[in-house]
Amino acid sequence: MKKISLPLLTLATALAVVLSISSLAHAQDAQATYKSKCAMCHGVDGKKIAAHDLSSADVQKKSDADLAAIIAEGMPPRMPEFGDKLKPEEIKGLVAYIRTLK
Ligand code: HEC
Numbered sequence: 001m002k003k004i005s006l007p008l009l010t011l012a013t014a015l016a017v018v019l020s021i022s023s024l025a026h027a028q029d030a031q032a033t034y035k036s037k038c039a040m041c042h043g044v045d046g047k048k049i050a051a052h053d054l055s056s057a058d059v060q061k062k063s064d065a066d067l068a069a070i071i072a073e074g075m076p077p078r079m080p081e082f083g084d085k086l087k088p089e090e091i092k093g094l095v096a097y098i099r100t101l102k
Contacts, residue, residue, distance in 0.1 A: 026093055027093075027096070027097070029090075029093060030090070030093030030094055030096060030097040031097055033086070033090055033093065033094060033097075034094055034097050037082065037085075037086070038094070041078075041079075042054055045101065046098065046101040052075075052079075054098050054101050055101040055102050059098070060098075060099070060102045064092075064095050067095045067098060068088075068091050068092065068095050071083075071086070071091050071094055071095070072086075072091055
C-alpha cells in the first residue's frame with residue numbers, strides 16, 4: 001500500500017504545483033492584457049471613468065457573462081469591442097481581473 005501511495009502522492013503534489021503555477025501565469029497574462037488594452041481608458045485601478053468605475057458595486061454586480069459580453073461586443077458610444085481582438089479565454093481572464101479590482 002505504501003509503495004503505491006507515495007508515488008501517487010508525489011504525482012498529485014506535482015500536479016497541484018503545476019496547476020497553481022499555470023493559474024498564476026494566467027492571472028499575470030490577464031493583468032498584462034488589461035494594462036495594454038484597457039488601462040489607458042479605465043486606469044490601472046479601473047476607476048478612471050468615474051461613471052463606469054470597474055471597481056464599483058454597479059459594475060461588480062453584473063454577472064461574469066454580462067461583463068464578458070460587454071468586453072466582446074463593446075458598449076456604445078465609446079467602449080470598443082474586443083471580440084475580434086481577444087480570445088474567449090483572454091476575455092474570461094479580464095473578467096477575473098475585473099473581479100480583483102473590487
Ligand atoms: C477607448 C477607451 C476604452 C477602452 C480601450 C476600453 N474601454 Fe471599457 N469602457 C469605456 C467607456 C467610455 C465605457 C462606458 C460606455 C461609454 O460611455 O461608451 C466602458 C465600459 C466598460 C464596461 C462596462 C462598465 C459598466 O458601467 O457597466 C466594462 C466592463 C469595460 N468597459 C471593460 C473594459 C475592458 C476589460 C477593456 C479592455 C479589454 C476596456 N473596457 C477597454 C472605454 C474604454
